[in-house]
Amino acid sequence: MIAETICSAVAAAGLGIAAVTAYRKRFLSAARVAAYSLVPLGLVMTGAVQWAADTAFSPVAWAGFGVLGAAWLLFLATRSVERRRGGTRKERRAAARAARQGAVEPAASAPSLGGSSPTRPTAAPPRAGSGRPKAPEDDFSDIEAILKKHGI
Structure with a gap:
């Protein structure tokens, strides 16, 4: 009241x-x-x-709130442990399997990365009167290094 x-x-x-x-x-x-x-x-x-x-x-209601709080803490703890490990066991197994199988053939991405291949054409030197600045020889080297670092 x-x-x-x-x-x-x-x-x-x-x-x-x-x-x-x-x-x-x-x-x-x-x-x-x-x-x-x-x-x-x-x-x-x-x-x-x-x-x-x-x-x-109601003491029963307070006990229920306590149980709900304990469940929430358990969810929080398991989630933090899962993040430290790097995912669930199933996700880690799938990642290891994909790494072993090699999702992409190594030679398939070599031309797009500018890898050394015998059929690679050489760039013609720019003309003197073209007004364009000379392009660097390998302008994707930093991107290639990042991709190699991550195993791509």
């Missing part, structure tokens, strides 16, 4: 603050304050406050 009275008083005070805010021509803020102040009134009218009051004084 007292919880309902307190929630109703909070709602009335919030609506009063919303009215003063609207009087100051801050309608968006007034609407937001009115929305927040109507929440406790709605909770009282739906009976959620009575349920919450009954739950707050």
Whole structure:
């Protein structure tokens, strides 16, 4: 009974603050304050406050909250251990299998990486009057190094 009275008083005070805010021509803020102040009134009218009051004084409900907290901590702990290991056992096995099989044939990406091949054409020297700056001989060397570092 007292919880309902307190929630109703909070709602009335919030609506009063919303009215003063609207009087100051801050309608968006007034609407937001009115929305927040109507929440406790709605909770009282739906009976959620009575349920919450009954739950707050129930030892069984507090034990249930404790069990839920323990479950949440277990989920959190297992997730952090999983991140340190680098994924689940199934994911690690799949990654190891893919690494052993070689997902991409090494020779398949050699031409695109600019690897040394005997049929590689040499670039013609630029003309003197072309106005273009001379392109570096291997402008993808940094990208190639990154790809090699990651085993691609």
